[in-house]
Amino acid sequence: MSQSSLAVELNGIWKRFPGVIANSDINLKVASGTVHAIVGENGAGKSTLMKILYGMQKADEGTISINGTDLVFNSPSDAIDAGIGMVHQHFMLADNFTVLENIVLGSEPKNGMRLDFTKARKQISDIAAENGLAIDPDILVSELGVGDRQRIEILKVLYRGAKILILDEPTAVLVPHEVDELFNTLRDLKKEGLTVIFISHKLDEVLSIADEITVIRQGTTVGSVNPHTQTVSARDLAEMMVGNELPTPEAVGDTIQDEVVLKVENLSVFAKGGKAIVDDISFQIRAGEIVGIAGVEGNGQAEILDALMGIESATGRVQFKDEDITNKSTRHRRELGIGFIPEDRHRQALMLDAPLWENRMLGHQTRTPNANGIWLTPRSAKADTKRIVAEYDVRTPSIDVLASALSGGNQQKLIVGREMSGEPKLLIAAHPTRGVDVGAQAAIWDHIRNARQAGLAVLLVSADLDELIGLSDNIKVLLRGKFVADADPATVTPQELGTAMTGAGEAA
């Protein structure tokens, strides 16, 4: 294949779902041996498009051509046969399987009837060595972190001999140094002649890795740019995505008041077996203050938040304003005016099989507008859901659709809207804009900033270090359940923060 030939060409792709047109007249040309980025808002139709290209869904209209041949994909196996591999946004791994089992599943080397583990092990180490993706094939996936899991996903597609790799928002779950490692891997793969299709919200990253960028807006391709030959900034791309100008995500002014809203003393959470996951931490948040917690996922963030909400049992003391809430129920805490945006929205924040307006009531089921005494008030709850949908730009055909029908970003907007309702005094937020596109992200930031102006205290956990630095008044670095450093958001850089998070050095 010469450099200029096309690895993938999509022509006039249409895909309709009941009530939504996911893709309308998509045209895409990906040159072989390049990294081609696809950017677009949530619900713009990127994921649908990639599912079509990977054979998981069928396009209603349009043609797919791979290396110059028109093909029809009825299932992922067809796409795999055509040399396409997909690294999913939500990892597609079986936790109770070993790395090896996950990689070979579906195309196992055999010795008679037996699965040839020896051969599989050798093949995997060979591919891993060629591409610098070191990993122990016999370890259980449940013991691995996100960076390793992503490496397994890439190994999975390489093992199948894929020449075209689709990566669906691969950096969303990674910390900065892991992103660098991933990009090095991608550059290596490109050198080997592979084609990479890279989907992302993070425009800076896209600009640093992509050879060509295609922008999708409202289900259709609106243009392509080549960052090597054209000067294009992240802002330009964002405006192409959204179709208009953007507000700037910068922290503004000092709104911190004297009143201490949350005071945490010697909080510890223990794992079964007695190991401290959260290890004797103390801090306080005043009204109008945003305290950010930086840390690699799994260092105790989730446990701190759950402990503060009364979901996880903990030792120590938690005081909300003048009240000791250490032993109070989650409901009591919520009724005091504590809003909660949990880390895993499917597990903790939503009933996926319930309509949006019922989800609006969740966690607020004892208060107006959802309840009056012991009676629920669906009518006013529905009206308020409509308000949230409008104010937070939740893209949905109606408030009666099931939460599972919304894209991840729109689910997140609904949750943020719900938790910001009823004038909370304290917001405990994990990744408030995770999976949300740039336009909506800015809107959520504005909502949080405005509430802060009015005296809202916020505890913010985020893997997006720019968000953390941009919003927080103070940042604490969490490592293995302890605060190991404080950082001043006015001076610290994401790189410094990333280093501190891994325990490699001291933050500013």
Add this chain to the structure above:
Amino acid sequence: MTYLKSRRFIGAAFTAITMLSITRTITGNGDLTSTVTIAQALVFASPIALAGLAGIWAERAGVINIGLEGMMILGTFGAGWAGWQWGVWAGVLAGVIFGAIGGLLLAVAAVTFGVDQIIAGTAINLLALGLTKFLAILLFTNAPGGGQAQSPPIKGEIPTFTFNSLVEPLSSLHEKGIFFVSDFAGILAGLFYNMSLLTIITFLLFAITSYLLWKTAFGLRLRSAGENPWAADSLGVKVVQFKYAAVVFSGMLAGLGGAYLSIASTIYRNGNTAGRGYIGLATMIFGDWRPGGTAAGAMMFGYIDTLRLIDTGNQNVKGLILLGAVILFAIGALMLRRARRNSAIGFLLLGSVMIGAYFSATSFPPEVAQVAPYITTLLVLATASQNLRPPAADGIPYRKGDHH
């Protein structure tokens, strides 16, 4: 890996025999480890083991099979109905086929239509119970030797094997009452005494399952349907087909277990399964969804059942109580070593209570023994549940293309 596993197996067997031996020595009750007891325990254990194995197949593919009981009932009926007319092997075949039909029904409901698996399984249990009662009245009432609730006797017998050259010296060694050695001899002899061909088939099915599910590509794909069917689908594994195959085979195994029951009692009788399908599920959980542990769990149930039924001097149940105490003390000691003080105290306390009961009462009602396996299973679940690794997507309806 294999070395470690065989070491663990030998270790477990050694511990079990030691505890039995301690109990036998204290009680002086030779029945506890006699050849006949073990041989009979195998007969009682086999149908339960088959049900447990059936559970492994379905649940490893991600389908909870509460319907095991119903599929077993269908198996008992099939064996009675065909065995009475065309002989015992036809009975086995019919039991397997009837069980497979039950499995197919569950597969259609749970896999194709995504019905809640607990409800679908329960429906199959109720359906099997009612259907077989009705058919028994219809087919057996006027048959010679049959009745409204039971079939005429099954024709023919399954061949059994006894290796006298092994059994006789081992049994006489057992009579000598030497600590550990005699007990080991008695138990070993039990494996070669009156061994039914169906029991041997059961052993083989366990071995085949271990191999197929954990050593072959087929097994990896089948298990992937129970661990993460979405991932499996994205790699081109035909998840639905594997689920169907697994659930239907699960039905066949449960049916075979039912056939075993009918053949062992020479007739089909209403209610002959007596909840063994559920006990099979319990042994599967006890065994961490793996064949080895499941077989051990089934053997535990079979052993206790045997002691209860051959109890002549009303001493076996008493022996069991002591055995329970010994086991509890052993677990308590293990917990102490692992620095889990609270659990340890719990086990030691419970063990002391049982010791007290052992010494203060002269005999126990046999019902005490009946509940023992359930209590054991509960204890296992309570203490080991954190270490159990059920298939991650067990019981979750899977629809192709759905996101998870």
